[in-house]
Amino acid sequence: MAQVLSFGLRIRCSDARRTSSKPLKVAKTRPNTAIPTRSTGTRRNANRTYGVNLEISPHRAVSAVRLMRIELGGAFADLLNERGKGSGDNEMGYVERTLGFRTRDLDDRDLRLVTDIVGGSIRWRRYLDHLIVSLCHDSKTFRSMEPLLLQILRIGFYEIVNLDMPPYAVVDENVRLAKVALRPGAGNMVNAILRKLVLLKEKNSLPLPKLEGDDRAQARALATLYSHPVWMVRRWTKYLGQEEAIKLMMWNNSEPSFSLRANSGKGFTRADLVMRLKMLKVPHELSPHLDNFVRIRTGMQIVIQAQLLKEGLCSVQDESAGLVVSVVDPQPGESIIDCCAAPGGKTIFMASCLSGQGMVHAIDINKGRLRIVKETAKLLLVDDVITTVHADLCTFAKNNPVKSDKVLLDAPCSGLGVLSKRADLRWNRSLEDMEQLKNLQDELLDAAAILVKPGGVLVYSTCSIDPEENEERVAAFLQRHPEFSIDPVGRYVPSDFVTEGGFYFSNPVKHALDGAFAARLVRSS
């Protein structure tokens, strides 16, 4: 117990030290701590302002609220909207209205912790929930657990099991958060469950499933151990084999790294970008595949704060997406149609390859996302070679007899290649989505084909690693459209990315990039 108390005290002191340069406001009265629950929706007066609570670690409070917002999605946003429009703009505002107290502003270290904890708790959700259920009295306790309590437990479990943080400090801090944000009883429950976890972890006997039994049983066990939906495990085991499927899941669970593309439209070169990153002390590496790209593992927060993105000097773009543009191979003077353009990553990169001559016509069905393309093009000074068209591609293709040199269809897809960057995506996709997406991809391919002139090129791309969305869609298209044939991509991307069929494929495990696919198809007549 003495250990617990001393840990708690140390954490509080260090929190106070970190904020000591800022004037602190201390809560005069303890706020009402009831929070909305799924069943009652109880809320405090949203207009009331609260003092800053210095007892609670701010990154945990913010993480718990952010996790709850992500999980409840629209339902949680609606709850807030009831209390006044625009109330959800500011994250700290959410925290205050949800928990009943304010935390001090987050410093850089807190921001990193929030990113780690939120991303990690979402990725590891199935695994963490398995442990939490195993340590609850019964599964009903887990099922009826109020959302905030569940998030606090997930954070505690993630910190103890995955981050290996000092366990008694974690228990102490999360118990305090549950007590203040919910009620003393909730704190006691967090205390009991986290302490059971600490003991089991110390004895190296976490209640985890064994990899045994038939295929289904093994898929379920793998899904829990590597925290993915069972249907994904079954699909990958079928296409890749168990060993590769495990490697892929490990990649998806790892911290994502990012690439920056220097914006040549602004006359800003990769050498300029490297100089700025050196000045900012952000560790970086040149991309071996693409001239304008630089890789960064950490330090994105610093890049954001230094306004490099806001000033349009560089953009965040994965090399796997940059290589799709290499497959298109945009040349000055060409007319290119980008069929599903928004938010515009590839449109902008293609436009910057045109050296001011030619045009990229950016079509998208989503007006809001298309506005982003327009604004980014202006910021990056490539708007003179981009036109935006708000339309459904199928209707547009039927009604417009335009023919272009090159057409890119970066199709809506499952996103199974980008699960390491999009932590929550795996939980929002279902097997049924795959069937619907395949039909949409076929329809969009047929529409895109209409826009290609004889001798022109159609590039079909996805950020999926699933053969049914990639090779199989191309094979089905070629059967329907014998006027198209495959142009092997070996001339456009490094040979390491070229498949036996002549397609571009970036494999997350092999290339340590997001997964992506592109086929280059030439029209004969």
Ligand SMILES: C[S@@+](CC[C@H](N)C(=O)[O-])C[C@H]1O[C@@H](n2cnc3c(N)ncnc32)[C@H](O)[C@@H]1O
């Ligand atoms: C994978 S995203 C495109 C990403 C984009 N190429 C980039 O690099 O930033 C797919 C896009 O297709 C758009 N879309 C879906 N159905 C469409 C349709 N029928 N017509 C036009 N755009 C469509 C979506 O709005 C979405 O913006």
